[in-house]
Amino acid sequence: MFVGFNVQDRRFRNVTAWESQNWFMLAGRRPLAGGQLSVRGMLSLEPFTMHALGSPQVFQTGESYHRSPLIDYQHPHDLLMHLGATYRLERGRVAYVVGADLVGSPALGPTVFMHRDSARDNPQAPLTHHHLDATHITPGVLRAGVEIDRASLEGSWFRGEEPDDNRLNLGRPRLDSWSARASWRDGPWQAQMSGGHIQQPEWFDPYDVIRLTASIGFTGTVRSRALAVTLAWGENREPPAVLDGYLFEWDLRATGTTSIYGRAELAAKDIFNLGVPEVTIEHGHRISRVGALTLGYLRDVSTRSWGRLGIGADATVYHTSSDLRLLYGMPHSFHVFVRYRPNPQASGAHVH
Numbered sequence: 001m002f003v004g005f006n007v008q009d010r011r012f013r014n015v016t017a018w019e020s021q022n023w024f025m026l027a028g029r030r031p032l033a034g035g036q037l038s039v040r041g042m043l044s045l046e047p048f049t050m051h052a053l054g055s056p057q058v059f060q061t062g063e064s065y066h067r068s069p070l071i072d073y074q075h076p077h078d079l080l081m082h083l084g085a086t087y088r089l090e091r092g093r094v095a096y097v098v099g100a101d102l103v104g105s106p107a108l109g110p111t112v113f114m115h116r117d118s119a120r121d122n123p124q125a126p127l128t129h130h131h132l133d134a135t136h137i138t139p140g141v142l143r144a145g146v147e148i149d150r151a152s153l154e155g156s157w158f159r160g161e162e163p164d165d166n167r168l169n170l171g172r173p174r175l176d177s178w179s180a181r182a183s184w185r186d187g188p189w190q191a192q193m194s195g196g197h198i199q200q201p202e203w204f205d206p207y208d209v210i211r212l213t214a215s216i217g218f219t220g221t222v223r224s225r226a227l228a229v230t231l232a233w234g235e236n237r238e239p240p241a242v243l244d245g246y247l248f249e250w251d252l253r254a255t256g257t258t259s260i261y262g263r264a265e266l267a268a269k270d271i272f273n274l275g276v277p278e279v280t281i282e283h284g285h286r287i288s289r290v291g292a293l294t295l296g297y298l299r300d301v302s303t304r305s306w307g308r309l310g311i312g313a314d315a316t317v318y319h320t321s322s323d324l325r326l327l328y329g330m331p332h333s334f335h336v337f338v339r340y341r342p343n344p345q346a347s348g349a350h351v352h
Helices: 322-328
Strands: 002-010 013-021 024-032 035-043 055-065 068-074 080-091 094-104 138-148 151-158 177-186 189-198 209-222 225-238 241-253 258-269 288-304 307-319 332-341
Touching: 002 055, 013 055, 055 258, 055 288, 055 307, 258 307, 288 322
Parallel strands: none
Antiparallel strands: 002 013, 002 332, 024 035, 035 080, 055 068, 080 094, 094 138, 138 151, 151 177, 177 189, 189 209, 209 225, 225 241, 241 258, 258 288, 288 307, 307 332
């Protein structure tokens, strides 16, 4: 859980906000018919701890508010972010996995940013969120997969449409999209390749999207210091544009009480054309290529049985494409925040 002050500074429009990004998780499991049944839930209070538009963030896009596409804001997450069950049956070296989620994440993309160790101390969502892992709060998901040793292959069926701006309701499940993912784990290393067909994810763009992603990550220790790194690529193919995004992020536990984190991104976005479906293939979309580099520091100031309390800050500088420079100039931003994280509990409760 993060509580802090957010400053986004760009030409003609500087925005500040007091806000909190927060995620609360609960999980349980029990043996069933020779296998194991797991149930997991996840809530967020962001509908109450953020402005209804969301968290100000230069160049961020995705979803909408009051029938207008969001630009320069990261949307709040829904009150109910996840509720689902998974059944796992092991037979020797092979494990069979099936699951269903009222709200959940299909087999598409890397681990979502708030669950990635490489992003654990960063309060800001990646600019590439909607290139990589934006399907993590999908209403209605069916999943099936098989695991053999360190490799796994998964498939899923889900609703393609993004959630609406009512953060307190449940979207209607609709199995109109599909995805597949192959992944591999070996010690501290993990990698995945995935792709899917998403039926009209945004109401204001009357196009289906083909999303392709690939990522590799490391979560381990280097010279006795905990280090987590993720390198990822995602691509959205939607008529008439192909939008690529690249991400490199890291979190280094420099000492027992301090962490240094960062993120570097490049992303192609159609900022000028959001909500303008009449743009034709002949005239094309104007693609803006933007980038961001974030460096941050966090220090734990209290470690008790009830959890860890830390104080942190970060700064971001942006690369602005030439077509956006008149409107944005050379923007920059920073956060100052308090972060709370509970100690791991056997009960399965967890807070981000």
